[in-house]
Amino acid sequence: xxxxxxxxxxxxxxxxxxxxxxxxxxxxxxxxxxxxxxxxxxxxxxxxxxxxxxxxxxxxxxxxxxxxxxxxxxxxxxxxxxxxxxxxxxxxxxxxxxxxxxxxxxxxxxxxxxxxxxxxxxxxxxxxxxxxxxxxxxxxxxxxxxxxxxxxxxxxxxxxxxxxxxxxxxxxxxxxxxxxxxxxxxxxxxxxxxxxxxxxxxxxxxxxxxxxxxxxxxxxxxxxxxxxxxxxxxxxxxxxxxxxxxxxxxxxxxxxxxxxxxxxxxxxxxxxxxxxxxxxxxxxxxxxxxxxxxxxxxxxxxxxxxxxxxxxxxxxxxxxxxxxxxxxx
Amino acid sequence: xxxxxxxxxxxxxxxxxxxxxxxxxxxxxxxxxxxxxxxxxxxxxxxxxxxxxxxxxxxxxxxxxxxxxxxxxxxxxxxxxxxxxxxxxxxxxxxxxxxxxxxxxxxxxxxxxxxxxxxxxxxxxxxxxxxxxxxxxxxxxxxxxxxxxxxxxxxxxxxxxxxxxxxxxxxxxxxxxxxxxxxxxxxxxxxxxxxxxxxxxxxxxxxxxxxxxxxxxxxxxxxxxxxxxxxxxxxxxxxxxxxxxxxxxxxxxxxxxxxxxxxxxxxxxxxxxxxxxxxxxxxxxxxxxxxxxxxxxxxxxxxxxxxxxxxxxxxxxxxxxxxxxxxxx
DNA sequence: TTGAAAGCGCTAACAC
DNA sequence: GTGTTAGCGCTTTCAA
Numbered sequence: 205x206x207x208x209x210x211x212x213x214x215x216x217x218x219x220x221x222x223x224x225x226x227x228x229x230x231x232x233x234x235x236x237x238x239x240x241x242x243x244x245x246x247x248x249x250x251x252x253x254x255x256x257x258x259x260x261x262x263x264x265x266x267x268x269x270x271x272x273x274x275x276x277x278x279x280x281x282x283x284x285x286x287x288x289x290x291x292x293x294x295x296x297x298x299x300x301x302x303x304x305x306x307x308x309x310x311x312x313x314x315x316x317x318x319x320x321x322x323x324x325x326x327x328x329x330x331x332x333x334x335x336x337x338x339x340x341x342x343x344x345x346x347x348x349x350x351x352x353x354x355x356x357x358x359x360x361x362x363x364x365x366x367x368x369x370x371x372x373x374x375x376x377x378x379x380x381x382x383x384x385x386x387x388x389x390x391x392x393x394x395x396x397x398x399x400x401x402x403x404x405x406x407x408x409x410x411x412x413x414x415x416x417x418x419x420x421x422x423x424x425x426x427x428x429x430x431x432x433x434x435x436x437x438x439x440x441x442x443x444x445x446x447x448x449x450x451x452x453x454x455x456x457x458x459x460x461x462x463x464x465x466x467x468x469x470x471x472x473x474x475x476x477x478x479x480x481x482x483x484x485x486x487x488x489x490x491x492x493x494x495x496x497x498x499x500x501x502x503x504x505x506x507x508x509x510x511x512x513x514x515x516x517x518x519x520x521x522x523x524x525x526x527x528x529x530x531x532x533x
Numbered sequence: 534x535x536x537x538x539x540x541x542x543x544x545x546x547x548x549x550x551x552x553x554x555x556x557x558x559x560x561x562x563x564x565x566x567x568x569x570x571x572x573x574x575x576x577x578x579x580x581x582x583x584x585x586x587x588x589x590x591x592x593x594x595x596x597x598x599x600x601x602x603x604x605x606x607x608x609x610x611x612x613x614x615x616x617x618x619x620x621x622x623x624x625x626x627x628x629x630x631x632x633x634x635x636x637x638x639x640x641x642x643x644x645x646x647x648x649x650x651x652x653x654x655x656x657x658x659x660x661x662x663x664x665x666x667x668x669x670x671x672x673x674x675x676x677x678x679x680x681x682x683x684x685x686x687x688x689x690x691x692x693x694x695x696x697x698x699x700x701x702x703x704x705x706x707x708x709x710x711x712x713x714x715x716x717x718x719x720x721x722x723x724x725x726x727x728x729x730x731x732x733x734x735x736x737x738x739x740x741x742x743x744x745x746x747x748x749x750x751x752x753x754x755x756x757x758x759x760x761x762x763x764x765x766x767x768x769x770x771x772x773x774x775x776x777x778x779x780x781x782x783x784x785x786x787x788x789x790x791x792x793x794x795x796x797x798x799x800x801x802x803x804x805x806x807x808x809x810x811x812x813x814x815x816x817x818x819x820x821x822x823x824x825x826x827x828x829x830x831x832x833x834x835x836x837x838x839x840x841x842x843x844x845x846x847x848x849x850x851x852x853x854x855x856x857x858x859x860x861x862x
Numbered sequence: 863t864t865g866a867a868a869g870c871g872c873t874a875a876c877a878c
Numbered sequence: 879g880t881g882t883t884a885g886c887g888c889t890t891t892c893a894a
Contacts, residue, residue, distance in 0.1 A: 205647055205871095207870095207871055207872085208871060208872060208873095209871080209872095217880075217881085218880065218881045218882080219871090219872080219873090219881090220873080220874085220880070220881060220882080220883095221879085221880060221881075222872095223872065223873060223874085224873095224879095224880085226872095227873080229873090229874090230879080230880090231879055231880090232879070232880085233879060233880090236879080236880080250642065250645055250646040250647065251646060251871085251872080252587075252646060252647040252870090252871055252872070253643075253646050253647065253648055254583050254586050254587050254592070254647060254648065254870090254871080254872090255587055255870075255871035255872040255873085255886090256871080256872060256873075257583050257872095257886095258581075258583050258584055258587060258870090258871080258872075258873095258886045258887070258888090259872065259873050259874080259885085259886050260873095260886065261872095261873085261886095263583070265626075268627075272612050273602045273608045273611055273612050274605065274608045274609045274612045274803075274804070274805065275608075276603065276605060276608070276805075279602050279603045279604075279605070279608040280603040282602055282627070283601050283602050283603045283629055286602075286627055286628075286629045287629065287631070290629070290636070295626055295627075295628075295643065296626065296627045297594075297624050297625065297626055297627070298597075298611070298615055298624075298625045298626070298627040299615075299624075300612055300615045300616060300619070302616070307619070313579065314582075314624065316579055317579040317580065317581060317582050318534055318579070318581040318582065318583060318887090319582055319583065420808075421808035421809065422808070446809065449809045450809070453809070453811075474603075475603070476603065476605075479749075479750035479751070480750065480775065480778045480779070480782070482782075534887095536886095536887055536888085537887060537888060537889095538887080538888095546864080546865085547864070547865045547866080548865090548866095548887090548888080548889090549864075549865055549866080549889080549890080550863090550864060550865075551888095552888065552889060552890085553864085553889095555888095556889080558889090558890095559863085559864090560863055560864090561863070561864085562863060562864090565863080565864080580887085580888080581886090581887055581888070583886090583887080583888090584870090584886075584887035584888040584889090585887080585888060585889080586870095586888095587870045587871065587872090587886090587887080587888075587889095588869085588870050588888065588889050588890080589870065589889095590870095590888095590889085647871090
């Protein structure tokens with residue numbers, strides 16, 4: 205690998221000068237600059253960023269922790285994160301926490317080992333304590349981690365309300381909500397609260413089913429079929445779109461007509477769902493805005509680790525209306 | 534940040550000794566080992582991997598270049614890559630080439646800058662020349678890059694055949710194939726060849742439509758509706774599942790019954806499609822096996838850069854039969 | 863079994 | 879404007 209001193213030798217200058225040229229630092233004559241550029245090109249020189257970072261400079265690496273990018277919601281979020289971070293000159297270390305505490309802890313340790321400038325945390329297996337002591341700029345998506353770690357999320361309470369309202373507007377009488385496992389301190393619990401508030405204002409009973417997030421689709425499917433046959437709800441609010449897709453599928457198998465006999469509403473509203481399942485009514489989280497904000501906050505913290513940020517930032521959701529909640533005409 | 538010399542001071546030994554303990558190198562008395570371990574724990578010490586890598590050791594970083602992880606196929610592949618690489622002690626730098634030559638080139642340059650131990654290349658905007666000179670272990674997914682860069686892919690020719698056979702077995706008379714833009718040197722072109730071979734053996738005419746990979750779903754949808762109304766095919770083979778989903782959707786909108794009036798077959802067979810669209814007949818690429826092989830080959834090349842590998846590795850596909858090609862009873 | 867010292871590739875005082 | 883020098887945190891001969 206050609207190094208700085210090679211360039212210096214070829215250009216007939218000192219290493220310092222080459223370093224100055226690379227970093228555009230101090231005063232340099234146009235002539236030396238050209239000589240150095242020429243030498244760099246001749247040798248096809250690439251500065252070794254490791255050596256650079258070793259001086260205590262930034263690594264320009266950001267750790268992005270999520271629980272798997274095969275879920276389109278996280279896939280789209282990670283893709284957007286990578287895009288925006290790249291355009292700011294950062295690269296992404298992809299950390300798939302995979303519902304695995306040990307793995308998430310391992311990753312946290314690795315990332316801490318002086319390698320990344322900051323972390324975006326979107327997987328949440330770990331207790332607060334572990335994140336508390338990281339000592340690196342962190343921004344969290346949708347989960348409380350520690351007092352000085354800002355949370356960015358979309359308006360889960362309002363989203364829950366909107367879903368409830370949509371169901372009631374469609375004259376649903378026996379709605380069911382299917383949630384994931386409620387996690388302590390998770391803003392997503394607010395989806396339930398908002399929904400619940402709307403229902404009780406209209407004296408509609410709450411009927412809640414829980415399907416753990418990590419459960420296999422096949423198993424979820426069985427549960428849902430069970431639910432549909434035993435409970436015979438006329439409306440279902442799923443707190444994620446994939447589960448809503450399963451409900452749609454189960455309804456078809458059981459010859460339950462959507463929306464005639466059953467209204468279905470999902471949550472997340474990814475580009476994927478909008479393009480490939482426009483029939484599904486859903487609550488859209490503004491992924492791009494969320495990412496923009498997270499990146500902005502993270503870079504602020506990196507620039508000034510002591511800068512004061514809010515504890516929590518909430519972005520508005522949007523209702524996307526498909527035919528799955530259409531009123532029967 | 535606590536460093537090696539801090540540990541040494543606390544343990545009352547030299548830096549060298551601490552280094553030896555960390556790397557389990559040379560001969561050490563059990564007693565010193567314990568002292569050092571204790572000091573490390575006390576200080577919550579994390580070795581700085583940058584400094585380590587600077588000695589010319591490995592960085593344990595792998596660049597993974599794909600064109601966006603929001604597509605479930607790539608999402609699942611990247612997720613699997615991350616998993617397997619993590620378990621081998623490597624971390625992943627996620628590079629989203631996004632159909633953008635300049636970005637892919639930028640990434641390549643960054644990765645080369647002495648930072649990663651190897652590259653998995655799954656996005657292919659760039660000409661062969663750019664990859665030729667990288668001088669780093671590279672494994673390519675589904676595309677020829679250079680004579681000494683192994684290609685791993687699934688059996689695209691056989692996949693195309695299988696799709697054609699499935700369509701013909703369902704008594705299709707006027708099938709259409711919808712492909713992406715054919716790229717030079719891309720093994721995916723074989724899907725068309727295999728399909729074509731099966732058709733011409735039975736004297737069925739080839740009818741081919743092209744929808745560029747980067748086209749928006751909405752636009753694709755319009756084209757597909759056009760195709761369905763003007764050409765009135767009774768069978769469609771899409772060389773990716775997402776397009777097949779669009780066909781299914783378009784058919785529904787146009788009141789074309791699937792499979793009665795139209796058989797549809799896709800390609801890729803992700804876990805996602807299997808779980809959420811079991812009705813779709815599709816050709817499954819063995820993502821896990823592909824990844825396992827790519828990782829294995831890459832690690833071999835890293836261990837011995839001169840090791841001889843095949844130019845090309847082809848893994849078998851599998852047909853997943855849904856109702857979308859069911860014979861009319 | 864352990865330590866001293868040199869150096870990985872680069873940057874940043876401090877000279878000149 | 880440019881060069882000298884001293885490290886960044888760690889590993890690795892070479893000696894003891």
